Amino acid sequence: MELSDLKGVGKVRLQSLTRAGIVSIKDLLGIMPVSYMDTTSPVRVKDLAEGHEACVEGCLQGAPRLRYLKGLSIVQVQFTDGEAPLRLTWFNQPWMARQFHKDEAVVFYGRVQNYGGSLCMLNPQRVTFKALTPKYAAIENVPGKVLAGFIAQAIDHIDGYFPETLPQRILDDYGLSSRNEAVIQAHRPTDCTTLAAAQRRIGFENLLFYQLAVRLTHKREEAGHRLNVTSKDLSAFRAALPFELTSAQSKTLEEIFCDLTCGRSMNRLLQGDVGSGKTAVAFGAVYLAFRSGLQSAMMAPTEILARQHVATAEKLLAPMGIRCGLLLGGMRAKERREALANVESGEWQLVIGTHALISGSVKYRNLGLVITDEQHRFGVRQRKILGDKAAGDIRPHVLVMSATPIPRTLALILYGDLDVSTIDSMPPGRTPVQTRIVPDNKRGQLYGYIREAAARGEQAFLVCPLVEESLMSEGKNATDMYEDLRTGALKDLRLGLTYGSQPSAEKEETIARFSRGEMDVLVSTTVIEVGVDVPGATIMVIEDANRFGLSQLHQLRGRVGRGKKPSWCFLLGEPNERLTALCATNDGFVIAQKDLDLRGPGEFLGTRQHGRIMPEAYGVTDLKLIEETRSCVEGIVALPQEDLERIQLEQTAVNKYRTALENAAMN
Ligand code: ADP
Numbered sequence: 055m056e057l058s059d060l061k062g063v064g065k066v067r068l069q070s071l072t073r074a075g076i077v078s079i080k081d082l083l084g085i086m087p088v089s090y091m092d093t094t095s096p097v098r099v100k101d102l103a104e105g106h107e108a109c110v111e112g113c114l115q116g117a118p119r120l121r122y123l124k125g126l127s128i129v130q131v132q133f134t135d136g137e138a139p140l141r142l143t144w145f146n147q148p149w150m151a152r153q154f155h156k157d158e159a160v161v162f163y164g165r166v167q168n169y170g171g172s173l174c175m176l177n178p179q180r181v182t183f184k185a186l187t188p189k190y191a192a193i194e195n196v197p198g199k200v201l202a203g204f205i206a207q208a209i210d211h212i213d214g215y216f217p218e219t220l221p222q223r224i225l226d227d228y229g230l231s232s233r234n235e236a237v238i239q240a241h242r243p244t245d246c247t248t249l250a251a252a253q254r255r256i257g258f259e260n261l262l263f264y265q266l267a268v269r270l271t272h273k274r275e276e277a278g279h280r281l282n283v284t285s286k287d288l289s290a291f292r293a294a295l296p297f298e299l300t301s302a303q304s305k306t307l308e309e310i311f312c313d314l315t316c317g318r319s320m321n322r323l324l325q326g327d328v329g330s331g332k333t334a335v336a337f338g339a340v341y342l343a344f345r346s347g348l349q350s351a352m353m354a355p356t357e358i359l360a361r362q363h364v365a366t367a368e369k370l371l372a373p374m375g376i377r378c379g380l381l382l383g384g385m386r387a388k389e390r391r392e393a394l395a396n397v398e399s400g401e402w403q404l405v406i407g408t409h410a411l412i413s414g415s416v417k418y419r420n421l422g423l424v425i426t427d428e429q430h431r432f433g434v435r436q437r438k439i440l441g442d443k444a445a446g447d448i449r450p451h452v453l454v455m456s457a458t459p460i461p462r463t464l465a466l467i468l469y470g471d472l473d474v475s476t477i478d479s480m481p482p483g484r485t486p487v488q489t490r491i492v493p494d495n496k497r498g499q500l501y502g503y504i505r506e507a508a509a510r511g512e513q514a515f516l517v518c519p520l521v522e523e524s525l526m527s528e529g530k531n532a533t534d535m536y537e538d539l540r541t542g543a544l545k546d547l548r549l550g551l552t553y554g555s556q557p558s559a560e561k562e563e564t565i566a567r568f569s570r571g572e573m574d575v576l577v578s579t580t581v582i583e584v585g586v587d588v589p590g591a592t593i594m595v596i597e598d599a600n601r602f603g604l605s606q607l608h609q610l611r612g613r614v615g616r617g618k619k620p621s622w623c624f625l626l627g628e629p630n631e632r633l634t635a636l637c638a639t640n641d642g643f644v645i646a647q648k649d650l651d652l653r654g655p656g657e658f659l660g661t662r663q664h665g666r667i668m669p670e671a672y673g674v675t676d677l678k679l680i681e682e683t684r685s686c687v688e689g690i691v692a693l694p695q696e697d698l699e700r701i702q703l704e705q706t707a708v709n710k711y712r713t714a715l716e717n718a719a720m721n
């Protein structure tokens with residue numbers, strides 16, 4: 055059977071499918087649902103959770119009422135499940151007012167939202183029969199519902215498309231269903247129990263092969279430059295710093311020292327909370343490379359960050375005799391030529407830049423160390439590109455820095471190819487940021503506080519979530535917010551605005567002016583999340599805080615509290631377990647663990663908008679599965695190299711994940 059045999063697949067859709075990499079029925083059936091609409095098990099109104107989709111069963115307490123607001127129709131009706139009431143609301147569906155009558159027994163399915171302090175269901179669908187219905191993410195020109203239709207047609211022809219990949223022994227040991235059966239159940243579940251079994255099977259397979267593939271790419275034994283340095287050099291670096299390294303920084307720097315002097319190439323992740331002082335540790339590595347006559351390159355995710363690192367290097371490394379310079383994509387031709395010449399001649403012993411560092415025209419001189427900051431994790435392929443530019447045949451040492459702590463269990467999976475060093479305490483003299491939840495009715499007071507702070511010369515960030523295209527989104531669009539404040543509550547202050555799609559020159563200019571203290575308040579979307587260092591900023595306001603993930607909120611909070619003055623983070627929204635957790639601690643690892651407990655590992659492992667982590671997190675819903683697959687992997691790699699089962703499993707793993715691991719950055 056071919057895709058073109060499916061009803062509804064014409065030339066245009068076939069092209070769209072092809073562009074999305076779906077060229078066969080097997081590819082089509084390999085698309086896993088993003089979620090399920092479960093109308094088999096109604097939830098009690100008092101157990102409803104904001105943001106979740108759920109099914110409720112009960113009756114209507116009145117007749118639906120229709121009104122119009124600014125040309126938008128709103129139908130509302132009060133529903134009860136006999137225990138507690140729930141408001142149902144439809145926007146732009148005026149006909150809904152005529153669909154139901156008072157006291158009618160009904161079942162509804164929809165998203166639960168917080169509306170002015172009480173829960174309501176927005177645009178719910180009436181449920182006429184109980185089922186578990188898979189939902190698929192749309193691909194270009196093919197809405198999710200249409201895709202669901204194609205898959206439903208194809209599912210009857212599944213036989214033989216999904217041969218078993220796991221040996222019987224593993225299926226038995228871990229109680230897993232067959233692969234074919236699992237795929238069928240994922241698309242057409244009979245009930246929650248069999249669906250859970252199918253998800254477990256598919257999740258198990260993905261985790262197992264992913265971990266195997268990661269292990270195979272991790273060639274610990276690969277030769278690396280053995281730096282010609284001793285612990286005296288390490289002490290010299292310490293002594294030359296304007297501050298004393300914390301014990302956590304010293305410990306990680308020593309781990310790096312061992313890597314650099316053992317003759318194997320370093321492949322290390324340096325993780326530590328925002329502000330924990332990763333840069334100084336990384337510069338320690340640069341110093342050691344420099345002492346051995348090797349060049350270093352440091353890659354940052356944005357130009358702003360790259361410039362900031364250059365400024366820090368001027369302060370810390372230049373006095374030690376290390377010459378460094380900047381290389382950016384958007385440089386003028388002359389500047390760029392000069393920069394390239396300085397890199398090639400070795401005039402610059404440290405070159406800092408953006409992605410431009412790995413472009414083909416850059417020639418290094420004795421490149422021995424590559425550092426990447428924040429989000430920019432290297433995939434195997436990028437490492438190879440830089441490796442090819444390195445001195446001789448030996449690839450450079452690689453140090454990856456991350457400010458997004460992840461729990462250890464997950465770190466082992468995601469970074470199985472890296473050794474991990476953790477800076478687990480902060481430099482002294484910090485005043486921890488205080489965090490408070492601010493309900494909407496205290497907004498006036500908050501603005502008052504910002505005005506007072508501005509009068510003292512302090513600055514504030516104000517972050518708005520991205521606006522969804524959905525109707526009547528309650529999200530505060532950064533631009534609207536800016537206009538409101540500029541002409542209203544904060545009209546006497548100097549305000550700036552920045553967001554992701556702003557032209558980059560304008561964005562840089564705005565952020566630069568804010569850093570120089572020429573603005574009191576910077577209204578923005580999460581573009582400021584990564585690394586911006588503004589010591590004068592003491593206030594972080596986060597609108598609609600419940601829309602952000604915990605770890606993301608923590609990252610945003612890390613933008614303040616960098617100076618000596620006490621800093622505050624204000625979370626606008628209703629108090630709940632998540633926000634309360636954030637108020638209770640400033641420790642990124644505790645928060646990451648909490649995030650994991652609350653949301654499960656799928657969110658951590660799954661695709662994020664920018665850069666993938668684990669390509670297929672489908673079915674990965676519990677930590678137990680992670681533990682199980684890890685022990686299974688241990689068993690496999692303990693088998694002799696020539697064991698047939700091991701060879702086959704490793705081959706499958708490589709086939710399945712090679713491209714993903716080569717192309718995708720690790721985060
Ligand atoms: P991050 O880990 O977020 O990259 P940075 O490296 O930018 O953190 O360090 C944050 C700030 O702390 C910088 O201003 C840096 O100079 C300072 N710092 C780093 N280590 C120490 C230390 N041991 N003692 C005092 N200040 C330090």
Ligand code: MG
Pocket residue numbers: 332333427585
């Ligand atoms: Mg940093």
